[in-house]
Amino acid sequence: MKALTLELGGNQLTLLAERGLWWAAQETLILADLHLGKTAILRRAGIPVPEGPDELTLQRIDQLIQKLNPQRLLLLGDVIHGSLQQHAELIARLSAWRATHAKLTFEAIVGNHDRHRAVIESVIDWRAPQTTEAGLIFCHEPPANVLSAPWLGGHWHPMAKLRAGIDTLRLPVFSLEPTQGLVLPAFGEFTGGMDLSQCKGRQRFAVANDRVIAID
Template identity: 40%
Template sequence: MTPGRAVVWAGAPLVLLPERALWWPARRTLLLADLHLGKAATFRAAGQPVPAGTTQRNLARLDTLIARHGAQALVVLGDFLHAEQARTPALLAALADWRARHAALSITLVRGNHDSHAGDPPPGLSITVVDEPHLMGPFACSHRPQQHATHFVLAGHVHPVCVLAGPGRDRLRLPCFVADAGQAWLPAFGEFTGGWRVDAQPGRQLHAVGGGQVWPLPAA
């Protein structure tokens, strides 16, 4: 059984995964957004004392998803690398090792705003790099949320989070998937990425992610 929450967008059955990724069973394709690999290294290069190890944890989570679902393709909706300073020898070596473990996996990167500064991934990673929107079936794969004349948009960029109110002043801030008119936004896959609060509105569906589960929040 595939974990997560089943939805149908643009007529296509999909699964929202608690690892903050989207599974498209008919295409055996994983979609995710905003890895920001090397962000911690970028901060450390600027003298900020932030923890190490986020890249290895992100890649390990990808390993698990690919194995669990038998994925044949991966689509990254922008911001694969965080910045030019992220291209350290250690990070590039980790990526090369990871790619070697998944040599048969087709990978497409839809360029995001951070990719324009960080540069395309090294050619040895065999990642196809395209500009937005990248059309796949009924979907327009983009980095930035936008409307498309003929296709349902899948986007990242905003790192959406929702805030759940508990008793008193208790608040819980969680990543979320957002389905809006003609488009959906994926939460950031990467660790150490922060988030932008998205509130419920008429016609908008939020799916919160936490505790290894995905669940729909009440509509506005």
């Protein structure tokens, strides 16, 4: 795995090819946009998408925890996709999964999809929409303007279309924004994405298989 390290507000942050961020100094693993329960909500609404992506998302978190041994997991919003009221099995599964990482602190910034977070209150400690820590602001939606400190966010599910020679590929990206912040790619399996084009002051880092590469 070839990772890439950035400095933001005096903090060293490692962009992981697994679509997450490793904050070594704080022993914190940062992930954005899991959208757990999305396939279940779609099925309930009559859209036949198979079960499976959630489990893979959790497995991929397990692998990262094993590899990095963090003290804390920090989620940048949209942990769940919507109301899980009618999906008791999923809530039970999340609680059980949480229990396998008993020593770990679980924190999450509230995202726009997390309105119905009450049902997983016991799994995660929710934090305010813009939380400051060690000179960084953690948020879900990237702010429109510069904040008092550099920020980290998600929400956009950023992707980039790349063209090299005669080949084109669409890859998830981390995006360092002109507004002094970093947008993380969506971590969840069933999330899709939004193309983020090149623009002045933006620097994108694409996740290509097992490495992260600057593309601007």
